[in-house]
Amino acid sequence: MTETPTASSDRLPPHARIRARKRAVTQEADAWAVLDRVALSHVGFIDDGRPMVIPMIHAxxxxxxxxxxxKATRIVKRLGASVPVCLTATLLDGLVLARSAFHHSMNYRCVMIHGTARQVSDAEEKHQALVALTDHLLPGRWDEVRPMSDKEERATGVIAVDVEHITMKRREGPPVDDAEDYALPIWxxxxxxxxxxVAVHPDPALDATVPRPASLDAFLEARGEASASKGDKT
Structure with missing residues (x-):
């Protein structure tokens, strides 16, 4: 089994240093790469003295x-001023089945970010953020769609998290059983x-003459999944 060596990180906050470092990853580039791949992150903050965790699109x-x-959502209302938040993003790579239930695990890559969140009010920063958020879902999509109206932009809340600390944990490789269990006839x-x-489903209201966008073809090709679009007749 490959285990990432234990090491400390200058960007790991004091309150997070008590976390187990057995699978800590200290290369920030690896952490950023995972964050860029994950479509959905979970954001934790305190609301009226209670912890809250909300799934959100990030870029x-x-x-x-x-x-x-x-703008009507709780987190946007609460984060009008700068407040501390914790954001996590995880890629599940595999289910690890050991000979003992005790040693079952998962192969994964998990990024944790601590930072200060603020509501974006600057028009140019907000616009650039909306472009990034749209293209995070599907690269190149912003240039293919109708631009947002002023009314739509005003109705959309954008929060910026200025990253203060970033850390990543990872597990990879086969299960690790007790030495005496390897001889057991258990898979x-x-x-x-x-x-x-797995499939592409055009909007039922879509005109049959509308071609599929380049961003979608590029998305599928990059993953070697062009066959996933067989059900798409456009």
């Missing part, structure tokens, strides 16, 4: 994370889990 510009939400191994597109 990154440099070392600033942008979060999307309607053990790893089930790889891959995220992939």
């Amino acid at each position: 990154r510009i440099g070392e600033t994370i942008y979060l999307h939400g309607a 053990a191994g790893v089930i790889d889990i891959a995220k992939r597109a």
Whole structure:
């Protein structure tokens, strides 16, 4: 089994240093790469003295994370001023099945970010964030769609998280059993889990003459999943 060596990180906050470092990853580039791949992150904050965790669309510009939400949502209302937040993003790579239930695990890559969140009010920063958020879902999509109206932009809340600390944990490799269990006639191994597109479903209201966008073709081709679009007749 491959285990990432233990090491400290200058960007790991004091209150997070008590976390187990057995699978800590200290290369920031690896952490940013995982964050860029994950479509959905979970954002934790305190609301009226109670912890809250909300799934949100995110995008990154440099070392600033942008979060999307309607202005009426709780997190946008609460985060009008600068407040501390914690954001996590996880890629599940495999199910690890050991000979003992005790040693079952998962192969994964998980990024944790601590930072200060603020509501974006600057018009240019907000516009750039909305472009990044749209293209995070499907690269190149912003240039293919109708631009947002002023009314739509006003109705959309954008939160910026200025990253203060970033850390990542990862597990990979086969199960690790007790030495005496390896001889047991019990199957053990790893089930790889891959995220992939399985089908493309055009909007039923879409005119049949409208061609499929280049962003979608590029998305499928990049993942070797062109066959996923067989049900798409456009």
